[in-house]
Amino acid sequence: MFLFLLSSLVFVKEAATTLTAKPNIVIVVADDLGYTDVGFNGGDQIPTPNIDWLAKRGVILSNYYTAKICTPSRGSLLTGRHQMQLGLQRSVILPSAPYGLGLNETLLPQYLKKYGYSTHMVGKWHLGYYKLDYTPTRRGFDTHFGVWNGKSDYFSHYDTDWGVHSNESGLDLWDNLRVASEYNGSYITQLYGQKAVEIIKNHNQSNPFFLYLAHQAVHNGISPQPLKAPQEYLDKFSFITHDGRRRYAAMLSVLDDTIGNLTSALISSGMYENTLLIFTTDNGGPVDGFSMNYASNWPLRGCKETYWEGGVRGAAFLHGKMLKNPGRTSHQLMHISDWLPTLMTVIGEKLPTDIDYYGVDQWAAIQYDVASPRKEIIHSYDLSTGAIRHGDYKLVICCDNNMNGWYPEQKYVPTNQNPYISCGERNSSLPACTKDKPCLFDIQSDPCEYNNIASLKPQLSKWLLEKLETFADAAQPPRNKPSDPAAFPRFHNGHWTNWLDKNPIY
Incomplete structure (x- = not known):
């Protein structure tokens, strides 16, 4: 089918355009x-x-x-x-x-x-x-x-x-x-x-x-x-x-x-x-x-x-x-x-x-x-699950279905290291994310959400949960x-x- 070719750009002026409309x-x-x-x-x-x-x-x-x-x-x-x-x-x-x-x-x-x-x-x-x-x-x-x-x-x-x-x-x-x-x-x-x-x-x-x-x-x-x-x-x-x-x-x-x-x-x-x-x-x-x-x-x-x-x-x-x-x-x-x-x-x-x-x-x-x-982004909060991100930190109230892992785990895609996402290292000493309490991640250093640091930052976790609940209280039903x-x-x-x-x- 059609592949966009550079030669098509003969129709386009390369100089920066000042919009008049x-x-x-x-x-x-x-x-x-x-x-x-x-x-x-x-x-x-x-x-x-x-x-x-x-x-x-x-x-x-x-x-x-x-x-x-x-x-x-x-x-x-x-x-x-x-x-x-x-x-x-x-x-x-x-x-x-x-x-x-x-x-x-x-x-x-x-x-x-x-x-x-x-x-x-x-x-x-x-x-x-x-x-x-x-x-x-x-x-x-x-x-x-x-x-x-x-x-x-x-x-x-x-x-x-x-x-x-x-x-x-x-x-x-x-x-x-x-x-x-x-x-x-x-x-x-x-x-x-x-x-x-x-x-x-x-x-x-x-x-x-x-x-x-x-x-x-x-x-x-x-x-x-x-x-x-x-x-x-x-x-x-x-x-x-x-x-x-x-x-x-x-x-x-x-x-x-x-x-x-x-x-x-x-x-x-x-x-x-x-x-x-x-x-x-x-x-x-x-x-x-x-x-x-x-x-x-x-x-x-x-x-x-x-x-x-x-x-x-x-x-x-x-x-x-x-x-x-x-x-x-x-x-x-x-x-x-x-x-x-x-x-x-x-x-x-x-x-x-x-x-x-x-x-x-x-x-x-x-x-x-x-x-x-x-x-900040309030992802959502409904039926006892939700998430909020403030700055680099993201609070997740887990889990709304069973798709909580990392996929496809080499089942149908070669899972080479993505050049644009650096996951960081897993810290096995930190607790897993469960339904029992909210989980906290530093998305900047841990975009793959490996390490639940809620136990290390309890006040931050509490504050983010309160912000999420406050927003939900004012939501349209x-x-x-x-x-x-x-x-x-x-x-x-x-x-x-x-x-x-x-x-x-x-």
Whole structure:
């Protein structure tokens, strides 16, 4: 497929550009991407040349954090607010759950539309759709092509409910507010890539655009084969003997090619120089068969759905001609909620003062490599588990599932020393992290969370726990609602829809 070549840059002026107009903004979200599954973070098993080209000529974020699962991350990204302020701290929104991101929240595309932006979304929503007012084109996007749920089969675009209702299945693919049934058999990652390129090619350049490209890749699809890719991509990775890992690699390779095509479209359209591109994952990668997938966060501890670094440290970067001194890594502490206030500064506008944002403006820290305005990250605290980081120290209230080790432990990835992460030494005299009491780690010297130093710093552990509990006490109660059987596709012409409206879309 397309590999982004240096020769393409004949279209681009190499001199630094002084922006005279608001920049175009592209946010690409990779779903369930492992921290070290990309070359720019030290991964060397799966080639990601197009992603790496952008990252290594931009600013890589090495100290960047997301939520541990996708719904809260997406809510924070689009609102600048914490998942606990949004009531999204508990689980993801299931297909038959009648709730969504609160309608009182203002989203990034709504802000950008006020300042003249065309706003487009391609891909996964996962912020609720039980009523039409919760869907993308009612939340600030001019257009949306993609799914309202959190996953689907990569070719049929059918999704199933979870748990006891997992036999309930239906189509979930939308072209704005029309059921897009004609794409059956089209591989969803390639389809999203094509739709994104079409938006760029058709854009009226008299005004800036915002594209939110929220890929499903490399999240699992549905059973019986949740990891699917075109055969030619599977054949590329025949050297990987583990079937699940080979499939994951093929899925990531397709994603990388779509990023190359996106970049090429920006260049050929003449909009590359005035476009800021942000790449982020929504959470850490699911490893060792967890969530039916085989990512790698090695050598970080844990995975998706945990508060360990492997669950919440995200692979991310910025790329754009407006960045000063590109080709570097930023080590400043950053949270996914910081994007909205940062982007407001990028476009020269201010946020309302009457909203309690958790995100902070990171533009100066990114541009000039000065100290981050963020000193602390409340990861979350719910159902007696959580985590907080303040400065170099991280308190973890363990353990929310059984994925508390270091994966894949040579099962399907060569676990050579990562050149970008130095784990330090294990101190066997320190106690293991258990459910009995909070654990404390010095993330600066121990990013792999080997050594629980809570017994050495009891006052610091107590203070961090109190801060976490105080934040939780002020949180919005979880918005979660139990499954509603009225949502099942068998009642709605075989697809998931806005079932609680008076006239659902059929």
